[in-house]
Amino acid sequence: MKEISCGAAVCAVILIRMTRTSVRLALSFAVLAFALAPVVAHAQYKVLKTVKVGGEGGSDYVYADSDARRLYVARSGAAGMIHVYDLDTFAEVGTIPNASAHGATVDTKYHHGFATSKPVTMFDSKTLEVIKKIDTGGSPDGYLTDPFTDHVYILSHSQPNVTVLDAKDGTILGTIDAGGAVEEAEVDGKGHLFIDLEDKDAIAVVDTATMKLTGKYDIHSKGGGCAGLAIDAKNDVLFASCRDKNNMIVVNAKTGDILTALPIGVGSDGAVFNPATMEAFSSQGDGTLTVVKESSPTSFAVEQTVATPVRARTLTLDAKTGHILLITAEYGPAPAPTTPGGRPGRPPMIPGSFEIVVVGK
DSSP states (O other): OOOOOOOHHHHHHHHHHHHHHHHHHHHHHHHHHHHHSOOOOOOOOEEEEEEEOOOSSEEEEEEEETTTTEEEEEEESTTOEEEEEETTTOOEEEEEESOOEEEEEEETTTTEEEEEESSEEEEETTTOOEEEEEOOOSOEEEEEEETTTTEEEEEESSSSSEEEEETTTOOEEEEEOOSSOEEEEEEOSSSEEEEEETTTTEEEEEETTTTEEEEEEEOTTTOOOEEEEEEETTTTEEEEEETTTTEEEEEETTTOOEEEEEEOOSSEEEEEEETTTTEEEEEETTTEEEEEEEEETTEEEEEEEEEOOTTOOOEEEETTTTEEEEEEOOBOOOOOOSSTTOOOOOOOBOTTOOEEEEEEO
C-alpha cells in the first residue's frame, strides 16, 4: 500500500472532515436502528377519579357486572346492606337492605344475585328485590359465579369451605371440603375450580362436575398467605397474590408448576386478570396496585406499580372499559389498648369518607 504524506495543516483539515463524516454516519445508523427496533408498550395506568359515596359499615369486596353496568359494594355491621351503583356514572341506583355481607356477585344468565351475608341473600339483579335467604352454614365470605356450570360458589373459612348453589333457583347442590381457609377462587371453563388456601400455602383443585377435591398445588417454596387469585384461562396460568413474602406467584394451572414469583406491595387482598390486555392486577392495602404483564405463557414481568389510596386492598375489573375499581375510606387514629401491652383497637372510619377509586389509562 502506498503511503500518503501531507503537511500538518492539510492533514488536520482532512482529519476533521473524516471525523465529521464518521459522526454523521454513526448517527444515521443509530436513527435507522431505533426506527427498526420493536416498540415495547408499557402500562401507564393512573387513578382517573375517586368518587365519594359515603355510607356506613365495614367493607370487603367490590364486584362489577360489566354487562348490566352495575357496581356492587357490600357494607357490613348494624347498618349493613348492598349498595348498587351505575358503573358509568357511579350514581347509586338502589340498595338491598338487611344484608350485612362481605360481597355480592351476579349470575348474568338468570339475573340472580347472591350476597355473602349470613344467611346468604339471593336477589333479583334487575329489580334488587330479595328472593330468599339461604342457610349455607359456615361464615360466608368470598364468592364466585361459574357461567360454564351455572353454579355459584359461596366461600367460607370455616366448614363447609365451599357451598355450591344452583344459580337458577338457589338450591344447595353440595359442599366441598377444600382442606383449608379459602380465599379467592377461579374457574377455567374446562371443569376445574381453583381456590387459594390462605393458611396452607397452596391452591386447591376441584372437579366442578363431581364437586370433589382432586389435588393441591403446593406453593410454599415461593410464598404463602395468598388472598388473591386470577386466571388466564386460555393459557392455563394462575396468578396468586400472596402476603407472606409480598409477591405474586405465577403457576401453571395444568401441572401446578411454579413459573415465577414477582414482587408486589404489602397487604394484597385481591387479584384479577384482563385477557384483553394480558395483564394481571394485584391490589394492596399499602396504597399500591401492581400490574403484571404476560408476554407469553412462560414470560411475565411487573409492568407498573400504580399509587392508590391507602387501604384500597380489594378490586374488580370492568371488562368493557378495562378500568380497575377499588374501594377504600379514610380512618381516624386507632384507640389505645384496653389492657397494658395489648393491641390497639381498630381505627374508626371517618364518616362520609368511603369512596370508589377508578384506575385506567
